[in-house]
Amino acid sequence: MRIAFISPGSFPVPVHYGGGSVETAITNIAGRLPAHWNVTVLGKRFPGLKDKETRNRVTYIRMENTSQRSYLHSCIRYLKKFPHDIVQVENRPSFVPLLKKRLPCPILLCMHSLLFLRPFALGGRNPQDCLNSADHILTNSHYLRSLLLSRYRTSTPVRAVHLGVDTGDYRSRWSQKGKRIRYRLRSRFGLTGRTVVLFAGRLIPIKGVHLLLESMIQVVKKNPRILCMVVGGSRYGSNRETRYVRKLKQMARSIHPHVRFAGTIHPTKMPQYYALADLVVTPSIGPEALGLVNLEAMASGQPVISTAIGGIRETVKTGVNGILIKPSRLKQELTAAILHLSENPALSERLGRNGRLFAERCFSWDHTARQYARIYYQIHSPNKGRT
Known part of the structure; x- marks a missing residue:
């Protein structure tokens, strides 16, 4: 299966020096998906990072660090040239309508907050239209799922998948x-x-x-x-x-x-x-x-x-x-x-x-990645019949 993540572009991925829960989630989930999958992460260029590289079986493609509109169009051009089975947009609902219009594959929207459903982030788009354009929506908690549904009542299926932590890097003080x-x-x-x-x-x-x-x-x-x-x-x-x-x-x-x-x-x-x-x-x-x-x-x-x-x-x-x-x-x-x-x-x-x-x-990242993989299988299998 071919999976592409579109990062918000605000910070580098994988997590370099600065970054929040979104970049942390992409970094940790992408590298834990099944080894035989083709996983790509699209992001913006940042100093010290190559335009293209592979880390932990994940291919990172970095676009010119310009406006969000130019960044989105660069992502679309890449994905039309190199088609993927599923494209997942991280925390940028404004990206979804154009992606759905230009790409034939399912578009997933992963929400880490409702901040980018506010008018300042949507550029005049209707928030409900952005949500309804997605094939599936993922939230990082049941609370966020409930809040999203109560405010916007989208017709798109919404599922909660908790984020995680690296239980190898973070060791118990009692061991x-x-x-x-x-x-x-x-x-x-x-x-x-x-x-x-x-x-x-x-x-x-x-x-x-x-x-x-x-x-x-x-x-x-x-x-x-x-x-x-x-x-x-x-x-x-x-x-x-x-x-x-x-x-x-x-x-x-x-x-x-x-x-x-x-x-x-x-x-x-x-x-x-x-x-x-x-x-x-x-x-x-x-x-x-x-x-x-x-x-x-x-x-x-x-x-x-x-x-x-x-x-x-x-x-x-x-x-x-x-x-x-x-x-x-x-x-x-x-x-x-x-x-x-x-x-x-x-x-x-x-x-x-x-x-x-x-x-x-x-709450381990392995647990989170397994849940993501099951969702991708469920979305992909009805269309393709196999991975």
Whole structure:
């Protein structure tokens, strides 16, 4: 079977330095599809990357980095010259009508959020027309599927397939190798004897980092051994200081020894930061379609404190692998939740071990790729009869 992914073009694929859940998903799913399939990923050119190359059995074709309209037409020209059995568009519903008009194969649309169904992203197109032009729609959570159907009532079949995490790169802190890595890293970072609360993600208001720092001001009064490690920048791959980032750093000054800003970290180094932590906090105050950070934390054997909102509720379960807090209760309950886990190592271990099992069974990239492959078979078989 011949499968082509069309990336949004905002960041390089495979994930190079900066990139979000979309680029991470393409990179990890494409390389895990059946070995005898022909898989192509179309994207834009970025410095340091070849116009064409093959990695992990996946062919990457990179178009000139120009406007989205020119990029789409370049993708169509390539796909007309080299036909594929299925074309999957990642998070760009505006691309679908023209692709469906120009190409004879099924067009799948994979939605990672509803952001690009807003007027600014559609260039005057009707969102429902874009959705109805697709043969199938995939969402990264049941929450996003329900939200999409309630807002747009598309006639196109919509299926939810959770994204995943690399359970090989992210090792459980409770495994023997994980313990050795953790000990070495904590010594290198000067964190021996400290309780580390980790935040990883973009430093934007919707992620609730300011609420975490407000809680830390109270937490350190009761436990001066706690340190908060903040990993991420204002946008993917960027350490540009926005007004919000400056606000966070100003807040942290009153408890300076207890907060460290690590900035944007190369994706290959992120497992190290999870390994040295004691718990992970993701206090989002806006709807998250899924939340890859929570999956990475679970795979690392870390208990998670997060918000009972959006797709997060599909991955974090209070008393099972973490603690969920209602958005309206974050200010009141986040401090107590951090102290509760930091003072109860047996509970943290149980939640962390459960999270690792949960990640292995339900949220590995291998599991995700198998679900994608089954969907492709179902779509392709009625037309071709075989792969």
